[in-house]
Structure formats: C-alpha cells, structure tokens
Amino acid sequence: CLACNESKNENLTGKLLFEDNVGRITVVG
Numbered sequence: 001c002l003a004c005n006e007s008k009n010e011n012l013t014g015k016l017l018f019e020d021n022v023g024r025i026t027v028v029g
Contacts, residue, residue, distance in 0.1 A: 016028040 018026045018028055020026065
C-alpha cells in the first residue's frame with residue numbers, strides 16, 4: 001500500500017515512510 005501506515009511509521013521513526021506496491025520502503029523527510 002502507499003502510506004497506509006503513515007502516522008504509525010512517523011510516530012515510530014520521526015520520519016514519513018512510504019511503502020510502494022512491491023513492498024519497498026522509502027523514507028521521505
């Protein structure tokens with residue numbers, strides 16, 4: 001999914017994490 005866990009990931013890492021449609025994680029910010 002795209003940014004399906006955005007708020008959770010931001011809370012865990014202090015950064016926004018996005019997951020693309022093949023499961024790769026990209027850190028934004």
